[in-house]
Amino acid sequence: MTLLHIKAGPFDFEARLEQEAAPKTCERFLSLLPYEQRIIHVRWSGEGCWIPLGSTDFGLGFENATSYPAPGQFLLYPGGFSETELLLAYGGVxxxxxxxxxxxxxxxxxxxxxxNLLALGTKVLWEGAQDILFERLE
Incomplete structure (x- = not known):
């Protein structure tokens, strides 16, 4: 099992890659590490935060795709109907x-x-974009 450390705003998280369910997406994301961005609150999806990536093409299709992530789940939308993005659910999405x-x-x-998911989501909603860093745990 591959674990990542995530620093989002003032909060630290540990996360596991879903390598069996989304092997190509995990492999591509691992190739980006360490990955640093800014996370903002979603516009349309509910209680979530996202990283807009515009026309970035990761060369991925759909695998293990869902429209209803549970709190703590990250999605990568590979583009198509909307821009490429990463989304983190902190509540109902x-x-x-x-x-x-x-x-x-x-x-x-x-x-x-x-x-700390709700606190992160609330901070992003009321205070704006927060730095986020993904690193592999050794």
Whole structure:
């Protein structure tokens, strides 16, 4: 099992890659590490945060795709009807864009630090974009 450390705003999380269910997405994401971005609150999807990636093409299709991630699950939407993005659910989410409902590849799940998900989501909602860093745990 491959574990990642995630630093989002002032919060630390540990997450496991869903390598059996989304092997290509996990392999591609691992190739990006360490990965640093800014995370903002979603517009359409509910209680979630996202990293908009515009027209970035990771060369991925759909695997292990869902529109309803559980809190602590990360999705990678590889693009198509809407822009490429990463989405983190911190509460109830129905993944969507202005184009309508979407489905993204569930590839990463927070396994430690879930108690801080709501605090992270609230911070992003009320205070704006937060730095986020993904690193492999050794």
């Amino acid at each position: 129905r993944f969507a864009s202005r184009m309508g409902q979407l489905a993204g590849n569930h590839f990463l799940t927070i396994s430690k630090g879930q108690e």
